[in-house]
Amino acid sequence: MAAPAPRTRAPSFALPSTTGGSLGLDDLVAGGPALLIFASEECPTCALALRRLAAIVAPLQAAGVGLAVVFEDPLDVAARVARDARFKGTVLAEPAPYDTSRAYGLESLPTTILLDRDAAVAGTVVGWDAEALSALVGEACAAVGAPAPAITSERPRKKPGCAAKSTYDDEMLALIDRAGAADEMEDMFERGWTDGLPVVPPTRSRVDAMLAGRDPHESLGEVPPGTGEATLERVAACAVLAGCRPEYFPVVLAAVEAALDPAFNVGGQAVTTQPAGQLVIVSGPVAAAIGVHSGMGVLGPGFRANLTIGRALRLVVTLTGGGAPGRLDRSTLGHPGKLGFCIAENEDGSPWEPLHVERGFARDDSVVTVVGCDAPLSISDHRATTPAELAEILGWAGAATWSPNWWPLGGTSVYVVCPEHQAMFGAAGWSKQRLREAMFDAVRKPARELRRGETTPQVHAAAPDDVITKWDRPDDIVLLAAGGEAGRYSAVLGPCLGMNSQMVSLEVAWST
Amino acid sequence: MEYVSPFDERRREPEPLAPRRHALQGARVALLDITKRRGDEFLDRIEERLREHGAETFRVAKEIFSKPAEPELIRRIANRGDLAVEGLAD
Numbered sequence: 001m002a003a004p005a006p007r008t009r010a011p012s013f014a015l016p017s018t019t020g021g022s023l024g025l026d027d028l029v030a031g032g033p034a035l036l037i038f039a040s041e042e043c044p045t046c047a048l049a050l051r052r053l054a055a056i057v058a059p060l061q062a063a064g065v066g067l068a069v070v071f072e073d074p075l076d077v078a079a080r081v082a083r084d085a086r087f088k089g090t091v092l093a094e095p096a097p098y099d100t101s102r103a104y105g106l107e108s109l110p111t112t113i114l115l116d117r118d119a120a121v122a123g124t125v126v127g128w129d130a131e132a133l134s135a136l137v138g139e140a141c142a143a144v145g146a147p148a149p150a151i152t153s154e155r156p157r158k159k160p161g162c163a164a165k166s167t168y169d170d171e172m173l174a175l176i177d178r179a180g181a182a183d184e185m186e187d188m189f190e191r192g193w194t195d196g197l198p199v200v201p202p203t204r205s206r207v208d209a210m211l212a213g214r215d216p217h218e219s220l221g222e223v224p225p226g227t228g229e230a231t232l233e234r235v236a237a238c239a240v241l242a243g244c245r246p247e248y249f250p251v252v253l254a255a256v257e258a259a260l261d262p263a264f265n266v267g268g269q270a271v272t273t274q275p276a277g278q279l280v281i282v283s284g285p286v287a288a289a290i291g292v293h294s295g296m297g298v299l300g301p302g303f304r305a306n307l308t309i310g311r312a313l314r315l316v317v318t319l320t321g322g323g324a325p326g327r328l329d330r331s332t333l334g335h336p337g338k339l340g341f342c343i344a345e346n347e348d349g350s351p352w353e354p355l356h357v358e359r360g361f362a363r364d365d366s367v368v369t370v371v372g373c374d375a376p377l378s379i380s381d382h383r384a385t386t387p388a389e390l391a392e393i394l395g396w397a398g399a400a401t402w403s404p405n406w407w408p409l410g411g412t413s414v415y416v417v418c419p420e421h422q423a424m425f426g427a428a429g430w431s432k433q434r435l436r437e438a439m440f441d442a443v444r445k446p447a448r449e450l451r452r453g454e455t456t457p458q459v460h461a462a463a464p465d466d467v468i469t470k471w472d473r474p475d476d477i478v479l480l481a482a483g484g485e486a487g488r489y490s491a492v493l494g495p496c497l498g499m500n501s502q503m504v505s506l507e508v509a510w511s512t
Numbered sequence: 513m514e515y516v517s518p519f520d521e522r523r524r525e526p527e528p529l530a531p532r533r534h535a536l537q538g539a540r541v542a543l544l545d546i547t548k549r550r551g552d553e554f555l556d557r558i559e560e561r562l563r564e565h566g567a568e569t570f571r572v573a574k575e576i577f578s579k580p581a582e583p584e585l586i587r588r589i590a591n592r593g594d595l596a597v598e599g600l601a602d
Contacts, residue, residue: 020522076517095514184513193518207516224580228520237518268578319518499578 004104004121010036010113011103015070015092018079023068023092029119033140034066036113038106038164041073041081045161049110049128050085056137056149057089063146065137070094072101072109072165080191096173101166108161114140128159188241195311195318195325195339199241209246210236220253221260224267226322230256234320235312241319242311242340243304247290250510252312254368255280255342258506259313268499269372270323273330276372276496277338278317279414280310281480283356286366286510287344294344296484299337299376299416299491311340313370335375343482349419350481351426358432359505366508371478372501373414374494377401381421382488387428388438390421394490395439398477399470401494405450407459408472411495412503418483418490436474443470478503533594537566542593546577551599558597567595 004010014024028034037053039046050069060067068090071078075093082091094100104113107126114123114136123139125132134151141148165173188199200206207216216233223230232253239252259266259278269276282292293303300307323329331338347354347363356367379397384390398413417425425435447462459468471477483489533539541562543555559569572589574581589596 018521019525074514076515076519076521079517079519079521191517201513202516202518204514204516233516234518234520237516240516241518265578267580272578315518320520498576500576 006122007120010115010119010121011100013070013094013100013103015094015100016075018075018082018091018093023090025115025119028066028068028090029115029117031066032064032117033122033143034068034115035060035136035140036115037067037069038101038104038109038111038113039069039071039081040109040162040165041071041077043109043162045128045159046110047081047085048159049112050082050087052128052130052152052154053089053133054085054087056151057087059149060137060140061089063141064144065140065146066090066115068092070100072098096165098164098166101164106164106166109164110161111164112136116143127161128156130157192324193241193319195315197339200243202237202240206240207233207236210239210244210249212246212249220257223260223316223321224323225271225328228320228322230260230316230320235316238315238319239308239312242315243308244312245290245304245308248305248309248312250508251280251282251286251290251292251309251366251368254506254508255309255313255370256316258368258370258504259317261504261506263502264370264372264504265499265501266317266321266372267323269496269501270317270321271328271330272496272499273332274496274498275331275333275335275338275374277335277341277374278310278313279337279371279373279493280313280342281355281369281371282309282342282344282367282508283347283354283369284361284366284508285364285512286508287347289512292342292344294346294482298343298482298484306342306344307340309340310337310342313342314338314340337373337375343416343480345481346419346483347481350422352422352432352479352481355478355480356505361505361507366510367505368508369503369505371412371414371503372496372499373412374401374496376416376491376493379490379492380488381490384424387425387430387435390424391435391438392442394421394435394492395443395470398439398492399443401492402497403454405452405455405459407445407450407456407468407470409470409476409495409497410456410472411497412476412478413471413495414478414480414493416480416482416491416493418488419481419485420488421490422481432479433474435479436477439477440469440471440474444468536562539567539594540592541567541569542589542596543569543571544581544589544596544598545571545573546599547574548577548600555597555599558599562597 012025014022017023070092074095078093112125116122123136138148214232218232220230292305317323345354361367381393444467447459447466448464450459545551
């Protein structure tokens with residue numbers, strides 16, 4: 001199609017904008033003349049033009065001159081390239097088949113078109129041509145009586161661009177589509193779609209397989225701290241990136257939904273200087289059905305469902321929610337579990353009722369529980385001969401968590417109790433509750449011994465000989481039965497404090 | 513290759529900043545305690561210094577430091593104050 005003749009009305013369009021919604025020709029010239037720039041991701045001259053024009057976006061906006069760039073790319077690519085160029089003007093996307101580009105008769109990119117306030121074409125500049133663009137900007141500003149901002153005089157002053165994608169034939173377009181990025185894995189890092197480890201590229205077909213017919217636009221809510229919206233499509237993209245199989249997705253969805261419960265305060269956990277991550281505990285039949293591991297080496301590495309389900313939740317928090325480490329995530333040290341932290345209980349081999357049953361669900365319900373917690377601290381005990389002795393040892397290991405003199409803890413301690421330790425309690429008929437109470441009773445000190453460094457207001461307020469316990473109540477001790485059959489190693493996971501964060505359980509929408 | 517982005521690509525327009533005020537004399541200054549320990553001690557001292565410079569002060573507090581300030585609290589600060597000082601961290 002030929003380019004529109006000068007002084008004739010430019011072709012209409014309505015294209016999706018990176019700020020949401022769509023923007024049309026009349027919107028663009030609503031306030032006066034406007035510059036419309038066509039560009040593409042692959043074109044180096046376009047990148048140069050956008051970087052250089054970024055400096056005049058604000059003065060043009062202040063003068064009332066509209067400015068928009070139309071990318072011959074999908075919206076997310078357009079947003080990324082504009083962000084990389086620090087271009088803060090309006091960004092629109094026109095993926096294949098490039099009807100708007102064709103209507104404007106584009107041959108190469110970048111092409112900058114000056115539209116007057118009646119949306120007629122008042123001038124066109126092809127490629128990077130600083131002099132011609134200065135004249136175009138000057139004309140636009142003169143029309144509104146504003147001084148024209150200067151375009152940089154940096155070299156090169158002129159640079160030809162690339163062919164517009166609208167000029168490609170179908171065979172060429174198919175080739176580009178198949179080729180993808182030069183190195184797809186590196187491309188993921190360049191996009192920032194990672195937690196530091198390689199990811200699985202979230203192609204449309206993989207994401208669709210994850211969604212399995214669910215409405216991609218359904219929302220689970222805003223994800224703090226940066227408040228991106230967790231649409232099912234974005235959660236599915238995170239699950240693909242994390243390496244999940246589609247059958248894990250119901251558990252991922254339940255974990256994300258549980259984490260977004262305000263009572264969990266994932267926003268506070270995401271930004272704190274504490275190391276805390278989000279532990280996902282999968283209970284009920286779904287755990288075995290999809291292979292969430294509860295046995296040897298349960299805290300990892302080695303088990304795909306555990307690692308990838310936990311990782312998917314973390315990617316929702318860090319990518320969709322914007323809680324990326326070193327940015328909004330201000331954790332001083334972090335811990336490896338922040339990559340992904342997910343376990344199941346050994347429900348059939350344990351002498352105890354599983355966590356979800358303790359929390360009011362039926363044994364056959366499939367449930368996800370999320371809890372904010374610190375890295376595991378291993379507790380070796382191969383010598384205790386009575387349950388009371390072992391309870392005391394487990395309890396005292398928890399005494400040092402958070403800070404050795406911070407009593408009472410004011411939060412939850414999650415214990416992973418290994419099968420040989422479970423067996424000692426089971427043989428003596430000890431329930432989880434009895435063990436909790438024994439641990440709670442065992443760990444106490446007079447206030448005077450706790451008055452060093454970081455101590456609680458309760459310790460300060462107490463008389464020197466008043467007895468202080470490590471926990472406010474036995475129920476602050478959460479017991480999980482998991483781990484390998486040999487070796488007497490249990491573990492305690494420190495808390496995430498100051499968040500007013502509750503453990504949240506949610507049933508998984510799942511059936512066999 | 514078409515990929516599905518994990519990011520919410522909608523770009524939010526930044527909120528314009530309120531006009532800056534350059535003199536403290538007669539300014540109404542909100543002192544926001546985020547309820548982290550010892551933040552009140554810091555704000556006590558700041559309050560003293562601000563009053564020496566002729567500012568009026570009023571104290572407000574968040575319910576908990578680890579959650580964003582409630583919209584009602586932000587409104588109260590905006591309605592009553594010209595400036596705000598937030599006492600962060602321990």
